[in-house]
Amino acid sequence: MKMVNVVDHPLVQHKLSLMRDKTLSTKTFRQLLNEIGMLMAYEVTRELPLHTVEIETPLARMQAPMIDGKKLVLAPILRAGLGFVEGMLDLVPSARVAHIGLYRDPETLVAVEYYFKAPPDVADRLVIVLDPMLATANSAIAAVERLKERGVKNMRFVCLLAARQGIDNFHAHHPDVPVWAAAIDSELNDHGYIVPGLGDAGDRMFGTK
Ligand code: PRP
Ligand code: URA
Secondary structure, three states: OOOEEEOOOHHHHHHHHHHHOOOOOHHHHHHHHHHHHHHHHHHHOOOOOEEEEEEEOOOOEEEEEEEOOOOOEEEEEEOOOHHHHHHHHHHOOOOEEOEEEEEEOOOOOOEEEEEEEOOOOHHHOOEEEEOOEEOOOHHHHHHHHHHHHOOOOOEEEEOOEEEHHHHHHHHHHOOOOOEEEOEEEOEEOOOOOEEOOOOOHHHHHHOOO
C-alpha cells in the first residue's frame, strides 16, 4: 500500500477548488465537504480485503465477495473532521464512530485534547482518522497516538488538504499510517496555516468567524 495517496479524481478536484474560494457560503462549504467525504470513503476503502461466502441468487448458488473483519471505525478529529462523517456513513452505513476532541493552541500550535470516546473494541477494527486539514500534523499525530494507546493497530488517515511538511512530520511519528489527501500544498505560513489552503476549516464549516 502507498503511504501517501493523492485522490486526483476530477470530481474531488473540482469540489476542492470550489471550497478554496473565500466567497463560498458556509452552507455550500459544508455540503461540498460532505460530498468529498463520500468520494474519499470510496478511495480509502478500495483495498479492503474480501472473503467469499456462499449465497443463492434467484437463479443459482454462487461464491460472492464480502468485506473481511469487523465493521470499520470513522474517527473524526473535532470539529472540522465531523464534516467528513455524514458522507462517509452514506457509503459505509454500519461503520462505528469515535470522536476525538482536539484543538490547536493558536500560539504554540500544540494539540490540546478535550474529548475522547471510542467503541470499546476499537483495537480490533480498522480505524479511519478524519480531519480536512493536515498542517503541522500536531493534531493528527496526537489523535493517532491516542488511538494507539487504546491498542489500535490498523489505521488510515484521510484529509482534504495536507502541507508537505505536515505529511513528513506525520510519517516521522507514525510511519505505519497511510495518508489519503485530495491535494498537497507547498507551504505553511507563520501561523501554521496551509498556503494557498482554504483557511480555517472549522470556522468555515460552522460559520464561527
Ligand atoms: C484545525 C484542523 C486540524 C488542525 C490542523 O483544527 O481541523 O484539526 O487545525 O492543524 P495541525 O495539523 O497544525 O495540527 P483546529 O485546532 O483549528 O480546531 P477546530 O477544528 O475545532 O476549529
Ligand atoms: N487548520 C485549518 O483549519 N487550516 C489550516 O490551514 C491549518 C490548520
